[in-house]
Amino acid sequence: MNNKAIITSALPYANGEIHLGHVASTYLPADVTTRFLKLNGVEAYYVCASDDFGTPILIQSEKEGKTPSEYVAHWNKRDYDDFTAFNIKFDFFYKTSSPENIAFVQDVFKKLNDSGHIYQKEIIQFYCKNDNKFLPDRYVKGVCPYCMAEDQYSDLCEKCGRVPEEITDPKCSLCGQPPTKEKTNHYFYRLTTFGNDLSKWLDGNEHLQKDVKKYVQNWITSGLIDWDITRDIPWGVPVPLEGAEGKVFYGWFDNHLAYISTAMKFLDDKGINGKEFWNSADIYHFIGKDIVYHHYLFLTSMRLGLQNEYKLPDFIPTRGHLTLQGKKISKSRNWYIGLKQFLEYYPADYLRFYLVSINPYSQDDLNFDWDDFTTRINSELIGNLGNFINRALGFTKKTFEGIVPETEKFDEKDSEAEKRINCLATDVGSLMEQNHLDRALKKIMEFSSHFNQYFQHKEPWKKGPGTANCVFLSVNATRSLAIAMFPFMPESSEEIWKQLGLEETVENNSWKDMSEMKIHPGHILGESAPLFVKVEKTDIEKHKTGLGPAE
């Protein structure tokens, strides 16, 4: 394991609230991984930023009668607050509209331009005279020339799935008027020249997911096309060239550069040489499967174009999308759950536990189901894990006045239990290193389940021989659980630590510490109480009916 790491997650677009889908695929896996790396002594920094520029934000801010800056400032704060409430702990959360990022993007553009990766081309684009705007693809709707479906985007027909050469009967999606076609000058990035290098990089990087690699290789094989990197709107990073007044960069040219500019700002402020750190660290970009194209091709080709001044990603953990009760999340149909809203119902750790446990390390979609959530919380988190901790600590309190007793000679069951503790750090850790967070969590649950069995079979309540060993090992296993759980459920983990009567915080331990027996006979436990409250089915029914179109 590299002793330095920079972790990023896809930048939240600053035009709406964070919902369960966002955190499931990107922010939570990144946060869990960062916490794990930090426990392992890795100097790891998790940085993120709001993605502030682009046409949708410009249009929405106009509708709300705000300036774009006011508008994005609002969402930047709101997103950060929501993340914080969910215990997503960024080392630094910044914005793509920061002066540092704007300067960085312009500098990158100049370098790419100087080395011949950029060219200008006149193109013809839809223009709406009524709205006074050039209309990017998404803002023109019309009839699909293949299947005659109406009201389709000009760049993709949702009915037949085909990409029209030219849409029939085009309309401006803002005002409904037919747009005109106007000539405009745009800048293009020579993505085509990077095909071979991208392909080589994909093959050579063994950390990337196989299925994603295949997917990207397919794109490369079928032929890349040069990439239009500018737009004619007033809200973005200005193109720093004479004659390019009024033009800004396309959002995907500037937003991922904020990974670097944000990290540089953070590190330099800390007195660390940012570039040096970046190039000697493991770079992780956590994303959802919808932006594979941008991260595997745009982002990487730009770094290649800069001749690796900033190294390419080592890991791009790519996960699928969350569906809700089996259906695609959709804000317009009110088929989504806001993060803030969810946290008004249940503690952050419930959601963290549930989302990690259903989320594999793959592009497969995962499903949020209220009934499934209920059983997983009630029977696994509470019935298995919470129950073991509660009985271990409660029994010690009751029978030994909270003082860990002297041990005797271990019998076979004790030795097996001891072995489990000794192996836990490696068993769980190796899965974490491979990004299999769901399996790692499952290992923790197996550990806890084993201790429920152990406790049962030792029957300490009969107070026969071996009772002291059972208590000693169970209390130590509880401590192990607290450390192992920390990346997943930090609040509960700290609570267990307190109940164990241990000093400081879980955060100050190292990962491998969980496999040692650091609670010795004579140790006095703190106050204990059940960690979790069960999920009530009647509440769940209410939450279910809150979904879907309002009455």
Place this chain on the structure above:
RNA sequence: AGCGGGGUGGGGAAGUCAGGUCAUCCCGGCGGGCUCAUAACCCGCAAAUCAGUAGUUCAAAUCUACUCCCCGCUACCA
């Protein structure tokens, strides 16, 4: 249309890349136990020709070919 991923006891999933050690886990059903614990926990039972067909192999849920279903992506949705 192209590309990608799936179909595993009644429900939900893991296992498939590296074939045998494998049919596992959670819920549900049935029977028993225990009482430290949040009607929790522990033990046992019933229930799957691992979508279908053909093939490779001493051996297939796992590899190959074809077929039938489902889902996702396709360049401004995490």
